[in-house]
Amino acid sequence: MFVAADDTDSMRGNCTTYLATEIIFDLIHNCNLDLIGPPRLVRLNPAIPWKTRGNGSLVMRFGKGKGKKTFIGEINGEPVYSFDDMEDWEPNKEMILERIKPLVGKYHDPEYSDPGIVVSEKRPSEEFYFLGVRRVVERDTIVAELERIGVVRYELGCGRGIIGCTCGMAWIPNDFTYELLSYRPQERWGTERIFDRDSVYVADHTISSSFNSWEDRSGRVAIVPATPCPVMYGFRGDDISDLIRGHDIIKTEPQSRWLVFLTNQGTDDHIIYDCPREEFIPNSSYSVKGIVKKVERIRGGHTFMTIDSEYGEVMCAAYEPSREFRHAIDWLTPGDKVEVLGELRESPRSLNIEKLHVLETVDEYEKISNPVC
Numbered sequence: 001m002f003v004a005a006d007d008t009d010s011m012r013g014n015c016t017t018y019l020a021t022e023i024i025f026d027l028i029h030n031c032n033l034d035l036i037g038p039p040r041l042v043r044l045n046p047a048i049p050w051k052t053r054g055n056g057s058l059v060m061r062f063g064k065g066k067g068k069k070t071f072i073g074e075i076n077g078e079p080v081y082s083f084d085d086m087e088d089w090e091p092n093k094e095m096i097l098e099r100i101k102p103l104v105g106k107y108h109d110p111e112y113s114d115p116g117i118v119v120s121e122k123r124p125s126e127e128f129y130f131l132g133v134r135r136v137v138e139r140d141t142i143v144a145e146l147e148r149i150g151v152v153r154y155e156l157g158c159g160r161g162i163i164g165c166t167c168g169m170a171w172i173p174n175d176f177t178y179e180l181l182s183y184r185p186q187e188r189w190g191t192e193r194i195f196d197r198d199s200v201y202v203a204d205h206t207i208s209s210s211f212n213s214w215e216d217r218s219g220r221v222a223i224v225p226a227t228p229c230p231v232m233y234g235f236r237g238d239d240i241s242d243l244i245r246g247h248d249i250i251k252t253e254p255q256s257r258w259l260v261f262l263t264n265q266g267t268d269d270h271i272i273y274d275c276p277r278e279e280f281i282p283n284s285s286y287s288v289k290g291i292v293k294k295v296e297r298i299r300g301g302h303t304f305m306t307i308d309s310e311y312g313e314v315m316c317a318a319y320e321p322s323r324e325f326r327h328a329i330d331w332l333t334p335g336d337k338v339e340v341l342g343e344l345r346e347s348p349r350s351l352n353i354e355k356l357h358v359l360e361t362v363d364e365y366e367k368i369s370n371p372v373c
Contacts, residue, residue: 001090001121003027003100006057006164008115014107015229017041017181020058021257022103025075027062031099033091034065035082038072038240041179041261042168044132046270047283047343050160057132057168062096064089072240073180073259080259093119097152108156116161120151124170132167133270136283142166175267177211180243182232182258190228196251197221203235203246210237210246211266223250236265271341280311282346285354288314292336295329303329304350307338316340317350328356335362 003023008016020039027033040059048055065083073080097119104115124145131137142163146153153162184193200221204214213223213235223233232252237243240260247258272279273287280286290307297303303318318329332338337360343352 001062001093001096001119002059002123002169003062003096004057004059004116004118004120004165004169005100005104005161006116006168007113007161008104008107009113009229010107010109014109015231016056016058017259017261018183018230019103019107020060021073021075021183021259023100024060024080024259025078026099026103027096028080029078031091031095033062034086035072035080036061036063036065036086037084038070038082038178038260038262040168040171040173041181041263041265042129042133042171043263043265043270044164044167045134045136045284047285047345048136049283049346055164057164059165059168059171061086062091063087070240071244073257075257075259090121093121093152097154101154104154104156110157114157114160115155116159116163116165117154118146118151118162118165118169119153120146120149120169122149122151124149124166126170126172128167129170129172130269132164132170133264134272134284137163137167139163171264173262173264175264175269177236177238177263177266178240178243178260179263179265180235180237180247180258180260182235182247182252182255183230184232185254185256186230188253189230193224193232194253195221195224195233199249199251200224200233203249206249207237207242207246209239209242210235212236213246236263268341277311280344282344282349285341285343286351287339287341288316288351289337289339289359290314292332292334292338294334295332297330305329305332305338305340307340314340315348315350316342316353317345318353328358329353332358333362333364336360 008019042057044055063086067085069081072082100117201214225231235243235246270285271287275286288309290309293306295305305316307314339357341355
């Protein structure tokens with residue numbers, strides 16, 4: 001049985017991944033169900049204007065497990081395992097939904113989020129994943145698909161969360177990574193996080209399969225959020241056992257739980273390549289190739305680059321926090337050929353640089369003084 005949750009973040013501290021740990025603990029210990037495969041953290045379109053935090057949908061599958069059992073976390077002092085396979089039996093979806101409703105209501109922030117919960121034996125068509133990760137999806141389209149596959153669902157507010165639920169459930173993980181998320185005790189939510197920077201550096205440089213943990217050039221720790229959410233840190237990589245080793249290395253304040261999620265982070269599934277000109281519209285992410293026309297830096301440290309492309313002139317933006325992009329752009333010269341990957345914003349209309357590839361450079365000539373004979 002698939003269980004999906006989305007848009008349950010709260011300014012009071014809750015996040016959808018934390019809700020997932022509550023659901024998992026309840027259904028395993030109070031309903032005698034097993035977790036089938038790791039829970040899935042599915043990042044959807046990062047260019048959605050109304051997204052909450054990382055625009056991540058959570059998908060879990062429950063049943064009676066069989067086959068290989070993998071240790072993936074610890075909640076309230078109890079180990080969490082996932083199974084590779086399941087018996088030919090499905091739990092009652094109405095019962096599952098009724099158990100989840102109070103958990104959603106407990107953390108609901110009506111001024112900030114519009115939660116959705118979907119419970120289904122069947123998975124939506126895969127096309128909904130690619131719609132959800134690349135485009136703005138209309139609710140009516142989603143409702144029609146949910147009715148087709150026969151789900152039960154729960155909505156609060158405008159019910160926008162069912163869109164993310166559906167698109168997340170539709171993901172078939174052909175390309176994937178993992179993220180180990182650790183959580184703080186509730187009494188610590190909203191307070192300053194305490195952690196040892198050196199231990200993060202050691203974990204990053206010891207665990208070769210990890211990524212986006214530490215920035216060598218700036219010395220910035222990239223795994224610890226700045227929001228009041230329950231997360232202590234998120235350690236990303238390509239191997240579950242490696243992430244658990246890293247978790248043992250990283251030193252922080254006491255944690256209440258931790259769990260490994262299967263994710264689509266780092267896959268670039270959200271990027272649209274070879275987009276027809278008429279479909280090059282804001283609120284999506286694209287790959288754009290072009291010739292550099294000019295580069296300028298404005299007050300505040302933001303850098304803008306204009307390129308000539310098949311979509312006409314496109315302004316590409318690297319804002320102050322993205323220091324490495326700004327320094328790379330400073331070295332570019334009119335005539336250089338580049339590929340820019342990023343999100344197209346509506347106002348000001350610009351491509352917010354996520355990745356930059358320099359494809360070709362032009363020769364530069366500099367006049368020097370005549371030699372002394």
